[in-house]
Amino acid sequence: MIEWFTTVQIVVAIVAGLLCLVLGLAGRTPxxxxxxSxxxxxxxLVVQLVIAIIAPFAGNPPTGDLVEYYIYLISALLIxxxxxxxxLVDRSRWSTVVLGVAALAIAVMVYRMQEIWLHQVA
Amino acid sequence: MSSPTPATPTPAPRESAAGPSAGTPSRRSLGVGRVLIAVYAVLALGATARSVYQIITEFDKAPLAFSLSAVSGVVYILATVALLRSGRTWYRIAWITISFELLGVLVVGTLSVVSPDLFRAASVWSLYGSGYGYIPLVLPILGMIWLYRRRSSPDLQPAKV
Structure with a gap:
Protein backbone atom coordinates (compact mmCIF):
# COMPACT_ATOMS: atom_id res chain seq x y z
CA MET A 1 0.00 0.00 0.00
CA ILE A 2 1.23 3.47 -0.87
CA GLU A 3 0.36 5.83 1.95
CA TRP A 4 0.13 9.07 -0.02
CA PHE A 5 -2.05 7.45 -2.68
CA THR A 6 -4.39 6.14 -0.02
CA THR A 7 -4.58 9.61 1.53
CA VAL A 8 -5.48 11.09 -1.87
CA GLN A 9 -8.10 8.38 -2.26
CA ILE A 10 -9.69 9.15 1.10
CA VAL A 11 -9.72 12.91 0.38
CA VAL A 12 -11.28 12.37 -3.06
CA ALA A 13 -13.96 10.09 -1.58
CA ILE A 14 -14.79 12.62 1.16
CA VAL A 15 -14.97 15.51 -1.32
CA ALA A 16 -17.11 13.47 -3.72
CA GLY A 17 -19.33 12.39 -0.83
CA LEU A 18 -19.90 15.90 0.49
CA LEU A 19 -20.43 17.25 -3.03
CA CYS A 20 -23.12 14.67 -3.78
CA LEU A 21 -24.78 15.10 -0.37
CA VAL A 22 -24.95 18.88 -0.75
CA LEU A 23 -26.14 18.82 -4.37
CA GLY A 24 -28.62 16.05 -3.60
CA LEU A 25 -30.10 17.86 -0.63
CA ALA A 26 -30.25 21.01 -2.79
CA GLY A 27 -32.53 19.10 -5.14
CA ARG A 28 -30.21 18.13 -8.00
CA THR A 29 -30.81 14.86 -9.81
CA PRO A 30 -27.73 12.74 -10.63
CA SER A 37 -17.15 11.79 -8.98
CA LEU A 45 -10.20 1.73 -5.94
CA VAL A 46 -9.15 -0.28 -8.99
CA VAL A 47 -5.71 1.37 -8.84
CA GLN A 48 -5.61 0.49 -5.13
CA LEU A 49 -6.35 -3.14 -6.06
CA VAL A 50 -3.47 -3.18 -8.57
CA ILE A 51 -1.16 -1.66 -5.94
CA ALA A 52 -2.31 -4.25 -3.41
CA ILE A 53 -1.54 -7.09 -5.78
CA ILE A 54 1.95 -5.79 -6.62
CA ALA A 55 3.06 -4.30 -3.29
CA PRO A 56 3.80 -7.53 -1.37
CA PHE A 57 6.13 -8.62 -4.21
CA ALA A 58 7.84 -5.23 -4.19
CA GLY A 59 8.91 -5.42 -0.56
CA ASN A 60 5.82 -3.70 0.83
CA PRO A 61 3.89 -6.37 2.75
CA PRO A 62 0.92 -5.58 5.00
CA THR A 63 1.48 -5.59 8.77
CA GLY A 64 -2.08 -6.80 9.27
CA ASP A 65 -4.25 -9.51 7.79
CA LEU A 66 -4.27 -9.54 4.00
CA VAL A 67 -7.54 -11.53 3.86
CA GLU A 68 -9.35 -8.88 5.90
CA TYR A 69 -7.84 -6.18 3.70
CA TYR A 70 -9.10 -7.86 0.55
CA ILE A 71 -12.59 -8.36 1.96
CA TYR A 72 -12.76 -4.63 2.58
CA LEU A 73 -11.34 -3.84 -0.84
CA ILE A 74 -13.66 -6.17 -2.75
CA SER A 75 -16.69 -4.94 -0.78
CA ALA A 76 -15.62 -1.36 -1.53
CA LEU A 77 -15.25 -2.09 -5.24
CA LEU A 78 -18.91 -3.16 -5.39
CA ILE A 79 -20.37 -0.02 -3.82
CA LEU A 88 -29.32 5.74 -13.55
CA VAL A 89 -32.48 3.85 -12.61
CA ASP A 90 -33.97 6.21 -10.08
CA ARG A 91 -33.61 9.75 -11.36
CA SER A 92 -34.54 11.65 -8.24
CA ARG A 93 -32.48 13.95 -6.07
CA TRP A 94 -32.31 11.24 -3.43
CA SER A 95 -30.18 9.21 -5.78
CA THR A 96 -27.63 12.01 -5.59
CA VAL A 97 -27.75 11.69 -1.80
CA VAL A 98 -27.25 7.94 -2.19
CA LEU A 99 -24.17 8.63 -4.33
CA GLY A 100 -22.85 10.79 -1.49
CA VAL A 101 -23.52 8.12 1.14
CA ALA A 102 -21.72 5.57 -1.03
CA ALA A 103 -18.64 7.80 -1.46
CA LEU A 104 -18.45 8.49 2.29
CA ALA A 105 -18.74 4.76 3.00
CA ILE A 106 -15.75 4.24 0.68
CA ALA A 107 -13.77 6.88 2.60
CA VAL A 108 -14.36 4.99 5.85
CA MET A 109 -13.53 1.63 4.27
CA VAL A 110 -10.30 2.88 2.70
CA TYR A 111 -9.32 4.35 6.07
CA ARG A 112 -9.89 0.93 7.65
CA MET A 113 -7.89 -0.73 4.85
CA GLN A 114 -5.01 1.63 5.55
CA GLU A 115 -5.10 0.74 9.24
CA ILE A 116 -5.03 -2.97 8.41
CA TRP A 117 -2.11 -2.63 6.01
CA LEU A 118 0.04 -0.14 7.90
CA HIS A 119 -0.80 -0.40 11.60
CA GLN A 120 -2.66 -3.59 12.48
CA VAL A 121 -0.49 -6.24 14.09
CA ALA A 122 -1.58 -9.65 12.90
CA MET B 1 -36.52 22.96 0.15
CA SER B 2 -36.16 25.17 -2.92
CA SER B 3 -34.37 23.84 -5.93
CA PRO B 4 -32.50 25.56 -8.75
CA THR B 5 -34.70 24.32 -11.59
CA PRO B 6 -32.71 25.85 -14.49
CA ALA B 7 -29.48 24.36 -13.19
CA THR B 8 -30.76 20.82 -13.58
CA PRO B 9 -29.92 19.79 -17.11
CA THR B 10 -30.88 16.18 -16.65
CA PRO B 11 -34.39 15.43 -17.82
CA ALA B 12 -36.51 14.11 -15.00
CA PRO B 13 -39.80 13.34 -16.71
CA ARG B 14 -41.67 12.11 -13.67
CA GLU B 15 -40.99 15.22 -11.67
CA SER B 16 -40.61 17.90 -14.31
CA ALA B 17 -44.27 18.90 -14.20
CA ALA B 18 -43.97 20.39 -10.76
CA GLY B 19 -40.25 21.08 -10.66
CA PRO B 20 -37.50 18.64 -9.75
CA SER B 21 -38.19 18.43 -6.04
CA ALA B 22 -41.73 19.67 -5.62
CA GLY B 23 -43.09 16.23 -4.78
CA THR B 24 -45.87 15.71 -2.29
CA PRO B 25 -44.87 14.96 1.31
CA SER B 26 -45.48 11.27 0.79
CA ARG B 27 -43.21 11.29 -2.24
CA ARG B 28 -40.56 13.02 -0.21
CA SER B 29 -40.66 10.50 2.59
CA LEU B 30 -40.46 7.78 0.00
CA GLY B 31 -37.34 9.53 -1.29
CA VAL B 32 -35.72 9.75 2.13
CA GLY B 33 -36.58 6.11 2.55
CA ARG B 34 -34.45 5.32 -0.48
CA VAL B 35 -31.42 6.78 1.29
CA LEU B 36 -32.29 4.65 4.31
CA ILE B 37 -32.39 1.58 2.06
CA ALA B 38 -29.00 2.48 0.59
CA VAL B 39 -27.46 2.77 4.06
CA TYR B 40 -29.03 -0.57 4.99
CA ALA B 41 -27.51 -2.13 1.89
CA VAL B 42 -24.04 -0.86 2.82
CA LEU B 43 -24.43 -2.11 6.39
CA ALA B 44 -25.69 -5.49 5.13
CA LEU B 45 -22.59 -5.77 2.95
CA GLY B 46 -20.31 -4.71 5.80
CA ALA B 47 -21.82 -7.05 8.38
CA THR B 48 -21.90 -10.01 6.01
CA ALA B 49 -18.37 -9.48 4.71
CA ARG B 50 -17.06 -9.18 8.26
CA SER B 51 -18.78 -12.37 9.39
CA VAL B 52 -17.51 -14.28 6.36
CA TYR B 53 -13.99 -13.16 7.22
CA GLN B 54 -14.32 -14.01 10.90
CA ILE B 55 -15.84 -17.41 10.28
CA ILE B 56 -13.25 -18.52 7.72
CA THR B 57 -10.25 -17.27 9.69
CA GLU B 58 -10.90 -17.47 13.41
CA PHE B 59 -14.24 -19.04 14.23
CA ASP B 60 -12.85 -20.99 17.19
CA LYS B 61 -11.76 -17.84 18.99
CA ALA B 62 -15.22 -16.47 19.61
CA PRO B 63 -18.00 -18.64 18.19
CA LEU B 64 -20.73 -16.63 19.87
CA ALA B 65 -19.65 -13.24 18.55
CA PHE B 66 -19.04 -14.57 15.06
CA SER B 67 -22.29 -16.46 14.83
CA LEU B 68 -24.00 -13.27 15.89
CA SER B 69 -22.16 -11.34 13.18
CA ALA B 70 -23.43 -13.83 10.63
CA VAL B 71 -26.99 -13.62 11.93
CA SER B 72 -26.88 -9.82 11.93
CA GLY B 73 -25.56 -9.84 8.37
CA VAL B 74 -28.44 -12.03 7.20
CA VAL B 75 -30.97 -9.89 9.07
CA TYR B 76 -29.59 -6.71 7.50
CA ILE B 77 -29.91 -8.26 4.05
CA LEU B 78 -33.48 -9.32 4.81
CA ALA B 79 -34.32 -5.86 6.14
CA THR B 80 -32.86 -4.22 3.01
CA VAL B 81 -34.99 -6.44 0.77
CA ALA B 82 -38.08 -5.93 2.93
CA LEU B 83 -37.70 -2.14 2.74
CA LEU B 84 -37.35 -2.31 -1.04
CA ARG B 85 -40.46 -4.41 -1.61
CA SER B 86 -44.01 -3.21 -1.33
CA GLY B 87 -47.01 -4.99 0.13
CA ARG B 88 -48.18 -6.00 3.57
CA THR B 89 -46.05 -9.10 3.97
CA TRP B 90 -42.80 -7.32 3.29
CA TYR B 91 -43.94 -4.44 5.46
CA ARG B 92 -44.38 -6.87 8.32
CA ILE B 93 -41.01 -8.52 7.64
CA ALA B 94 -39.43 -5.08 7.67
CA TRP B 95 -40.89 -4.41 11.13
CA ILE B 96 -39.72 -7.79 12.44
CA THR B 97 -36.17 -7.52 11.08
CA ILE B 98 -35.73 -3.91 12.15
CA SER B 99 -37.07 -4.67 15.64
CA PHE B 100 -34.68 -7.60 15.83
CA GLU B 101 -31.80 -5.29 14.90
CA LEU B 102 -32.71 -2.76 17.56
CA LEU B 103 -33.02 -5.53 20.13
CA GLY B 104 -29.72 -7.02 18.93
CA VAL B 105 -27.74 -3.82 19.16
CA LEU B 106 -29.18 -3.03 22.60
CA VAL B 107 -28.67 -6.51 24.07
CA VAL B 108 -25.26 -7.21 22.52
CA GLY B 109 -24.16 -3.63 23.12
CA THR B 110 -25.05 -3.90 26.81
CA LEU B 111 -23.51 -7.38 27.18
CA SER B 112 -20.29 -6.20 25.54
CA VAL B 113 -20.05 -3.41 28.09
CA VAL B 114 -21.10 -5.47 31.13
CA SER B 115 -19.19 -8.65 30.32
CA PRO B 116 -16.49 -7.94 27.71
CA ASP B 117 -15.18 -11.52 27.92
CA LEU B 118 -18.24 -12.79 26.15
CA PHE B 119 -17.57 -10.55 23.16
CA ARG B 120 -13.81 -10.20 23.13
CA ALA B 121 -13.84 -10.15 19.36
CA ALA B 122 -15.75 -7.31 17.81
CA SER B 123 -19.11 -7.82 16.18
CA VAL B 124 -21.25 -5.28 14.36
CA TRP B 125 -23.30 -4.76 17.51
CA SER B 126 -20.47 -4.61 20.07
CA LEU B 127 -20.41 -1.41 22.15
CA TYR B 128 -23.68 -0.36 20.51
CA GLY B 129 -22.08 -0.42 17.06
CA SER B 130 -19.30 2.03 17.91
CA GLY B 131 -17.06 0.41 15.29
CA TYR B 132 -19.61 1.41 12.68
CA GLY B 133 -20.16 4.99 13.82
CA TYR B 134 -23.19 3.92 15.90
CA ILE B 135 -25.07 3.52 12.64
CA PRO B 136 -26.37 0.08 13.78
CA LEU B 137 -27.98 1.84 16.75
CA VAL B 138 -29.44 4.82 14.88
CA LEU B 139 -30.58 3.02 11.73
CA PRO B 140 -33.30 0.78 13.24
CA ILE B 141 -34.81 3.81 14.95
CA LEU B 142 -34.88 5.78 11.68
CA GLY B 143 -36.23 2.68 9.96
CA MET B 144 -39.07 2.37 12.47
CA ILE B 145 -39.95 6.05 12.05
CA TRP B 146 -40.05 5.58 8.30
CA LEU B 147 -42.15 2.41 8.50
CA TYR B 148 -44.54 4.09 10.92
CA ARG B 149 -45.03 7.02 8.56
CA ARG B 150 -45.64 4.62 5.69
CA ARG B 151 -48.39 2.72 7.55
CA SER B 152 -51.18 4.32 5.48
CA SER B 153 -49.37 3.87 2.18
CA PRO B 154 -51.74 2.63 -0.59
CA ASP B 155 -49.94 -0.66 -1.17
CA LEU B 156 -50.58 -1.65 2.44
CA GLN B 157 -54.34 -1.09 2.34
CA PRO B 158 -56.15 -3.62 0.08
CA ALA B 159 -55.77 -6.72 2.23
CA LYS B 160 -57.86 -6.91 5.37
CA VAL B 161 -56.70 -7.79 8.92
Whole structure:
Protein backbone atom coordinates (compact mmCIF):
# COMPACT_ATOMS: atom_id res chain seq x y z
CA MET A 1 0.00 0.00 0.00
CA ILE A 2 1.23 3.47 -0.87
CA GLU A 3 0.36 5.83 1.95
CA TRP A 4 0.13 9.07 -0.02
CA PHE A 5 -2.05 7.45 -2.68
CA THR A 6 -4.39 6.14 -0.02
CA THR A 7 -4.58 9.61 1.53
CA VAL A 8 -5.48 11.09 -1.87
CA GLN A 9 -8.10 8.38 -2.26
CA ILE A 10 -9.69 9.15 1.10
CA VAL A 11 -9.72 12.91 0.38
CA VAL A 12 -11.28 12.37 -3.06
CA ALA A 13 -13.96 10.09 -1.58
CA ILE A 14 -14.79 12.62 1.16
CA VAL A 15 -14.97 15.51 -1.32
CA ALA A 16 -17.11 13.47 -3.72
CA GLY A 17 -19.33 12.39 -0.83
CA LEU A 18 -19.90 15.90 0.49
CA LEU A 19 -20.43 17.25 -3.03
CA CYS A 20 -23.12 14.67 -3.78
CA LEU A 21 -24.78 15.10 -0.37
CA VAL A 22 -24.95 18.88 -0.75
CA LEU A 23 -26.14 18.82 -4.37
CA GLY A 24 -28.62 16.05 -3.60
CA LEU A 25 -30.10 17.86 -0.63
CA ALA A 26 -30.25 21.01 -2.79
CA GLY A 27 -32.53 19.10 -5.14
CA ARG A 28 -30.21 18.13 -8.00
CA THR A 29 -30.81 14.86 -9.81
CA PRO A 30 -27.73 12.74 -10.63
CA UNK A 31 -25.69 14.49 -13.32
CA UNK A 32 -22.31 14.10 -15.00
CA UNK A 33 -20.50 15.84 -12.15
CA UNK A 34 -21.95 13.73 -9.34
CA UNK A 35 -21.92 10.44 -11.24
CA UNK A 36 -18.42 11.26 -12.51
CA SER A 37 -17.15 11.79 -8.98
CA UNK A 38 -18.24 8.23 -8.12
CA UNK A 39 -16.57 6.92 -11.28
CA UNK A 40 -13.37 8.61 -10.09
CA UNK A 41 -13.74 6.99 -6.66
CA UNK A 42 -14.15 3.59 -8.35
CA UNK A 43 -11.14 4.11 -10.65
CA UNK A 44 -8.98 4.94 -7.62
CA LEU A 45 -10.20 1.73 -5.94
CA VAL A 46 -9.15 -0.28 -8.99
CA VAL A 47 -5.71 1.37 -8.84
CA GLN A 48 -5.61 0.49 -5.13
CA LEU A 49 -6.35 -3.14 -6.06
CA VAL A 50 -3.47 -3.18 -8.57
CA ILE A 51 -1.16 -1.66 -5.94
CA ALA A 52 -2.31 -4.25 -3.41
CA ILE A 53 -1.54 -7.09 -5.78
CA ILE A 54 1.95 -5.79 -6.62
CA ALA A 55 3.06 -4.30 -3.29
CA PRO A 56 3.80 -7.53 -1.37
CA PHE A 57 6.13 -8.62 -4.21
CA ALA A 58 7.84 -5.23 -4.19
CA GLY A 59 8.91 -5.42 -0.56
CA ASN A 60 5.82 -3.70 0.83
CA PRO A 61 3.89 -6.37 2.75
CA PRO A 62 0.92 -5.58 5.00
CA THR A 63 1.48 -5.59 8.77
CA GLY A 64 -2.08 -6.80 9.27
CA ASP A 65 -4.25 -9.51 7.79
CA LEU A 66 -4.27 -9.54 4.00
CA VAL A 67 -7.54 -11.53 3.86
CA GLU A 68 -9.35 -8.88 5.90
CA TYR A 69 -7.84 -6.18 3.70
CA TYR A 70 -9.10 -7.86 0.55
CA ILE A 71 -12.59 -8.36 1.96
CA TYR A 72 -12.76 -4.63 2.58
CA LEU A 73 -11.34 -3.84 -0.84
CA ILE A 74 -13.66 -6.17 -2.75
CA SER A 75 -16.69 -4.94 -0.78
CA ALA A 76 -15.62 -1.36 -1.53
CA LEU A 77 -15.25 -2.09 -5.24
CA LEU A 78 -18.91 -3.16 -5.39
CA ILE A 79 -20.37 -0.02 -3.82
CA UNK A 80 -19.75 2.78 -6.39
CA UNK A 81 -21.10 0.76 -9.36
CA UNK A 82 -24.19 -0.12 -7.31
CA UNK A 83 -24.71 3.56 -6.45
CA UNK A 84 -24.20 4.59 -10.10
CA UNK A 85 -26.72 2.02 -11.33
CA UNK A 86 -29.10 3.31 -8.66
CA UNK A 87 -28.57 6.84 -9.98
CA LEU A 88 -29.32 5.74 -13.55
CA VAL A 89 -32.48 3.85 -12.61
CA ASP A 90 -33.97 6.21 -10.08
CA ARG A 91 -33.61 9.75 -11.36
CA SER A 92 -34.54 11.65 -8.24
CA ARG A 93 -32.48 13.95 -6.07
CA TRP A 94 -32.31 11.24 -3.43
CA SER A 95 -30.18 9.21 -5.78
CA THR A 96 -27.63 12.01 -5.59
CA VAL A 97 -27.75 11.69 -1.80
CA VAL A 98 -27.25 7.94 -2.19
CA LEU A 99 -24.17 8.63 -4.33
CA GLY A 100 -22.85 10.79 -1.49
CA VAL A 101 -23.52 8.12 1.14
CA ALA A 102 -21.72 5.57 -1.03
CA ALA A 103 -18.64 7.80 -1.46
CA LEU A 104 -18.45 8.49 2.29
CA ALA A 105 -18.74 4.76 3.00
CA ILE A 106 -15.75 4.24 0.68
CA ALA A 107 -13.77 6.88 2.60
CA VAL A 108 -14.36 4.99 5.85
CA MET A 109 -13.53 1.63 4.27
CA VAL A 110 -10.30 2.88 2.70
CA TYR A 111 -9.32 4.35 6.07
CA ARG A 112 -9.89 0.93 7.65
CA MET A 113 -7.89 -0.73 4.85
CA GLN A 114 -5.01 1.63 5.55
CA GLU A 115 -5.10 0.74 9.24
CA ILE A 116 -5.03 -2.97 8.41
CA TRP A 117 -2.11 -2.63 6.01
CA LEU A 118 0.04 -0.14 7.90
CA HIS A 119 -0.80 -0.40 11.60
CA GLN A 120 -2.66 -3.59 12.48
CA VAL A 121 -0.49 -6.24 14.09
CA ALA A 122 -1.58 -9.65 12.90
CA MET B 1 -36.52 22.96 0.15
CA SER B 2 -36.16 25.17 -2.92
CA SER B 3 -34.37 23.84 -5.93
CA PRO B 4 -32.50 25.56 -8.75
CA THR B 5 -34.70 24.32 -11.59
CA PRO B 6 -32.71 25.85 -14.49
CA ALA B 7 -29.48 24.36 -13.19
CA THR B 8 -30.76 20.82 -13.58
CA PRO B 9 -29.92 19.79 -17.11
CA THR B 10 -30.88 16.18 -16.65
CA PRO B 11 -34.39 15.43 -17.82
CA ALA B 12 -36.51 14.11 -15.00
CA PRO B 13 -39.80 13.34 -16.71
CA ARG B 14 -41.67 12.11 -13.67
CA GLU B 15 -40.99 15.22 -11.67
CA SER B 16 -40.61 17.90 -14.31
CA ALA B 17 -44.27 18.90 -14.20
CA ALA B 18 -43.97 20.39 -10.76
CA GLY B 19 -40.25 21.08 -10.66
CA PRO B 20 -37.50 18.64 -9.75
CA SER B 21 -38.19 18.43 -6.04
CA ALA B 22 -41.73 19.67 -5.62
CA GLY B 23 -43.09 16.23 -4.78
CA THR B 24 -45.87 15.71 -2.29
CA PRO B 25 -44.87 14.96 1.31
CA SER B 26 -45.48 11.27 0.79
CA ARG B 27 -43.21 11.29 -2.24
CA ARG B 28 -40.56 13.02 -0.21
CA SER B 29 -40.66 10.50 2.59
CA LEU B 30 -40.46 7.78 0.00
CA GLY B 31 -37.34 9.53 -1.29
CA VAL B 32 -35.72 9.75 2.13
CA GLY B 33 -36.58 6.11 2.55
CA ARG B 34 -34.45 5.32 -0.48
CA VAL B 35 -31.42 6.78 1.29
CA LEU B 36 -32.29 4.65 4.31
CA ILE B 37 -32.39 1.58 2.06
CA ALA B 38 -29.00 2.48 0.59
CA VAL B 39 -27.46 2.77 4.06
CA TYR B 40 -29.03 -0.57 4.99
CA ALA B 41 -27.51 -2.13 1.89
CA VAL B 42 -24.04 -0.86 2.82
CA LEU B 43 -24.43 -2.11 6.39
CA ALA B 44 -25.69 -5.49 5.13
CA LEU B 45 -22.59 -5.77 2.95
CA GLY B 46 -20.31 -4.71 5.80
CA ALA B 47 -21.82 -7.05 8.38
CA THR B 48 -21.90 -10.01 6.01
CA ALA B 49 -18.37 -9.48 4.71
CA ARG B 50 -17.06 -9.18 8.26
CA SER B 51 -18.78 -12.37 9.39
CA VAL B 52 -17.51 -14.28 6.36
CA TYR B 53 -13.99 -13.16 7.22
CA GLN B 54 -14.32 -14.01 10.90
CA ILE B 55 -15.84 -17.41 10.28
CA ILE B 56 -13.25 -18.52 7.72
CA THR B 57 -10.25 -17.27 9.69
CA GLU B 58 -10.90 -17.47 13.41
CA PHE B 59 -14.24 -19.04 14.23
CA ASP B 60 -12.85 -20.99 17.19
CA LYS B 61 -11.76 -17.84 18.99
CA ALA B 62 -15.22 -16.47 19.61
CA PRO B 63 -18.00 -18.64 18.19
CA LEU B 64 -20.73 -16.63 19.87
CA ALA B 65 -19.65 -13.24 18.55
CA PHE B 66 -19.04 -14.57 15.06
CA SER B 67 -22.29 -16.46 14.83
CA LEU B 68 -24.00 -13.27 15.89
CA SER B 69 -22.16 -11.34 13.18
CA ALA B 70 -23.43 -13.83 10.63
CA VAL B 71 -26.99 -13.62 11.93
CA SER B 72 -26.88 -9.82 11.93
CA GLY B 73 -25.56 -9.84 8.37
CA VAL B 74 -28.44 -12.03 7.20
CA VAL B 75 -30.97 -9.89 9.07
CA TYR B 76 -29.59 -6.71 7.50
CA ILE B 77 -29.91 -8.26 4.05
CA LEU B 78 -33.48 -9.32 4.81
CA ALA B 79 -34.32 -5.86 6.14
CA THR B 80 -32.86 -4.22 3.01
CA VAL B 81 -34.99 -6.44 0.77
CA ALA B 82 -38.08 -5.93 2.93
CA LEU B 83 -37.70 -2.14 2.74
CA LEU B 84 -37.35 -2.31 -1.04
CA ARG B 85 -40.46 -4.41 -1.61
CA SER B 86 -44.01 -3.21 -1.33
CA GLY B 87 -47.01 -4.99 0.13
CA ARG B 88 -48.18 -6.00 3.57
CA THR B 89 -46.05 -9.10 3.97
CA TRP B 90 -42.80 -7.32 3.29
CA TYR B 91 -43.94 -4.44 5.46
CA ARG B 92 -44.38 -6.87 8.32
CA ILE B 93 -41.01 -8.52 7.64
CA ALA B 94 -39.43 -5.08 7.67
CA TRP B 95 -40.89 -4.41 11.13
CA ILE B 96 -39.72 -7.79 12.44
CA THR B 97 -36.17 -7.52 11.08
CA ILE B 98 -35.73 -3.91 12.15
CA SER B 99 -37.07 -4.67 15.64
CA PHE B 100 -34.68 -7.60 15.83
CA GLU B 101 -31.80 -5.29 14.90
CA LEU B 102 -32.71 -2.76 17.56
CA LEU B 103 -33.02 -5.53 20.13
CA GLY B 104 -29.72 -7.02 18.93
CA VAL B 105 -27.74 -3.82 19.16
CA LEU B 106 -29.18 -3.03 22.60
CA VAL B 107 -28.67 -6.51 24.07
CA VAL B 108 -25.26 -7.21 22.52
CA GLY B 109 -24.16 -3.63 23.12
CA THR B 110 -25.05 -3.90 26.81
CA LEU B 111 -23.51 -7.38 27.18
CA SER B 112 -20.29 -6.20 25.54
CA VAL B 113 -20.05 -3.41 28.09
CA VAL B 114 -21.10 -5.47 31.13
CA SER B 115 -19.19 -8.65 30.32
CA PRO B 116 -16.49 -7.94 27.71
CA ASP B 117 -15.18 -11.52 27.92
CA LEU B 118 -18.24 -12.79 26.15
CA PHE B 119 -17.57 -10.55 23.16
CA ARG B 120 -13.81 -10.20 23.13
CA ALA B 121 -13.84 -10.15 19.36
CA ALA B 122 -15.75 -7.31 17.81
CA SER B 123 -19.11 -7.82 16.18
CA VAL B 124 -21.25 -5.28 14.36
CA TRP B 125 -23.30 -4.76 17.51
CA SER B 126 -20.47 -4.61 20.07
CA LEU B 127 -20.41 -1.41 22.15
CA TYR B 128 -23.68 -0.36 20.51
CA GLY B 129 -22.08 -0.42 17.06
CA SER B 130 -19.30 2.03 17.91
CA GLY B 131 -17.06 0.41 15.29
CA TYR B 132 -19.61 1.41 12.68
CA GLY B 133 -20.16 4.99 13.82
CA TYR B 134 -23.19 3.92 15.90
CA ILE B 135 -25.07 3.52 12.64
CA PRO B 136 -26.37 0.08 13.78
CA LEU B 137 -27.98 1.84 16.75
CA VAL B 138 -29.44 4.82 14.88
CA LEU B 139 -30.58 3.02 11.73
CA PRO B 140 -33.30 0.78 13.24
CA ILE B 141 -34.81 3.81 14.95
CA LEU B 142 -34.88 5.78 11.68
CA GLY B 143 -36.23 2.68 9.96
CA MET B 144 -39.07 2.37 12.47
CA ILE B 145 -39.95 6.05 12.05
CA TRP B 146 -40.05 5.58 8.30
CA LEU B 147 -42.15 2.41 8.50
CA TYR B 148 -44.54 4.09 10.92
CA ARG B 149 -45.03 7.02 8.56
CA ARG B 150 -45.64 4.62 5.69
CA ARG B 151 -48.39 2.72 7.55
CA SER B 152 -51.18 4.32 5.48
CA SER B 153 -49.37 3.87 2.18
CA PRO B 154 -51.74 2.63 -0.59
CA ASP B 155 -49.94 -0.66 -1.17
CA LEU B 156 -50.58 -1.65 2.44
CA GLN B 157 -54.34 -1.09 2.34
CA PRO B 158 -56.15 -3.62 0.08
CA ALA B 159 -55.77 -6.72 2.23
CA LYS B 160 -57.86 -6.91 5.37
CA VAL B 161 -56.70 -7.79 8.92
Missing amino acids: ADLTMG LVLVEVL PPAAIVWG
